[in-house]
Amino acid sequence: MSWDDRWMDMATLVASWSKDRSRKVGAVIVDERNIVVSLGWNGFPRGIDDTIEARHQRPAKYKYTVHAEMNCILNIRNHFSLDNCKMYVTLYPCAHCAQSIIQSGIKYIIAPEPNWNDATYKEDFAITRELFYEAGITVFHVDGEHQEAASDNELKRS
Numbered sequence: 630m631s632w633d634d635r636w637m638d639m640a641t642l643v644a645s646w647s648k649d650r651s652r653k654v655g656a657v658i659v660d661e662r663n664i665v666v667s668l669g670w671n672g673f674p675r676g677i678d679d680t681i682e683a684r685h686q687r688p689a690k691y692k693y694t695v696h697a698e699m700n701c702i703l704n705i706r707n708h709f710s711l712d713n714c715k716m717y718v719t720l721y722p723c724a725h726c727a728q729s730i731i732q733s734g735i736k737y738i739i740a741p742e743p744n745w746n747d748a749t750y751k752e753d754f755a756i757t758r759e760l761f762y763e764a765g766i767t768v769f770h771v772d773g774e775h776q777e778a779a780s781d782n783e784l785k786r787s
């Protein structure tokens with residue numbers, strides 16, 4: 630089993646911990662030595678009551694929910710540098726998370742292909758792609774079973 634498969638499996642496991650009722654997303658950041666640096670999933674910020682029903686309704690829930698990628702970055706303690714780290718995430722990032730990913734120093738994203746018909750994020754996905762391209766973030770796509778992750782590319786050598 631390749632490291633890519635392991636980390637994507639872990640991202641999928643982490644996604645299952647989300648309490649989001651419609652879309653559970655998980656993210657894992659690993660460093661250049663393939664050591665796990667952080668985990669994150671989508672959910673309300675720490676201390677925020679997620680038993681209040683109204684907060685789970687659209688569009689309110691978008692204002693309460695921290696995305697998996699953001700939680701993964703924000704869960705880092707002690708100003709650990711994310712320079713040149715890789716993020717494995719189970720959903721192609723929205724534009725807001727893409728901004729944070731770029732600013733954090735992460736250089737590689739491993740994620741499924743964006744769903745260009747996604748009702749909520751299809752416009753975001755186009756902007757994310759533009760942002761990643763311009764910022765020099767390398768994106769590897771994995772299929773649904775994430776068996777094809779990053780084959781024949783530099784990730785395999787890491």
Ligand SMILES: [Zn+2]
Nearest residue numbers: 696722723726
């Ligand atoms: Zn996002």
